[in-house]
Amino acid sequence: MDFLSLLNTYWSIIMNLGKLTAAISVASLAVAPVAAQAANSVAPAVERIGATSTSSEELEGGNGILIALLAAAAVIAGIIIIADDDDPTSP
Template sequence: MKTHLIALATAAAAMVAAPVAANAAGNRSAAPVDGEQALRGGSNIIIALLAIAAVVAGIILIADDEPTSP
């Protein structure tokens, strides 16, 4: 059951990471920014990492193997 859980978590992480990696591979140059807009550049990676952590945590909580009653 543990290998199934690991495989499922890996597949979920790959599905979340694929669009982020494809977006990062583009050869687009950024427009010059000023002020507070310059601070928003790295938020996409943080959001992606939080989404991956939430998916993995949800899978682990759902796939708990302990019985609820003795």
């Protein structure tokens, strides 16, 4: 067996392995949603119930207006600082 025929044989094996890898990847992408659906249908149906809470805390915390006012003041201060720059840039 000469070198070129050996190289051709190895090249065909590598190409076939590449095609096999691509086929396995496509098959796994096609089967994954079906397997996930099957896993969901096998699981027992459980109804989710929220836990009761004794305290009535607000998620916002009541600081929303204060934070908005501080942000507005910061934006206004930034605009004033930028607009107040009247120094010439050239000598």
